[in-house]
Amino acid sequence: MNTRIHYLYRDASNSKFRGEIVVAGEWDEAKLRPYFATADHFIPQEWGLPSLHAEVLAQGYELGEDDHDYHELRECEVTSDTAEISFEFSANPGTYVSPWLKRQWGWQV
Numbered sequence: 001m002n003t004r005i006h007y008l009y010r011d012a013s014n015s016k017f018r019g020e021i022v023v024a025g026e027w028d029e030a031k032l033r034p035y036f037a038t039a040d041h042f043i044p045q046e047w048g049l050p051s052l053h054a055e056v057l058a059q060g061y062e063l064g065e066d067d068h069d070y071h072e073l074r075e076c077e078v079t080s081d082t083a084e085i086s087f088e089f090s091a092n093p094g095t096y097v098s099p100w101l102k103r104q105w106g107w108q109v
Helices: 029-035 053-058 099-104
Strands: 002-010 016-024 072-079
Touching: 002 053, 016 053, 029 072
Parallel strands: none
Antiparallel strands: 002 016, 002 072
C-alpha cells in the first residue's frame, strides 16, 4: 500500500494552494511530524516533494519577499495507487534537523 499526501501552501496574503502526491509505503502524520521544519510546517523540497510555489505562479500570482517555503500537511490517506516517489530520510527522527533551520542558525548544510 502507498499513501496519498494532501498538502497546502498558504502565501503571505493567505491565498491557499493545494497539492497531492502518492508516496511509497504507509505514512501518517505521526510518522512525518518528526521531520517537520517547524512545529506545524514542512518544506516539501526537503522531502523530495514538489513545492506548490509553481501552482502560485501558474494561477497568475507572484511570490513576494514575505512569502516562504513552509507548507501544511492536510491529510494522509492509504491508497493502492502507484507511488510517484518514495521518502528516504537520512537521519532518524530524534536527530533530524531541517536544513532550513540549520541555515537559519548558521550551521553548515
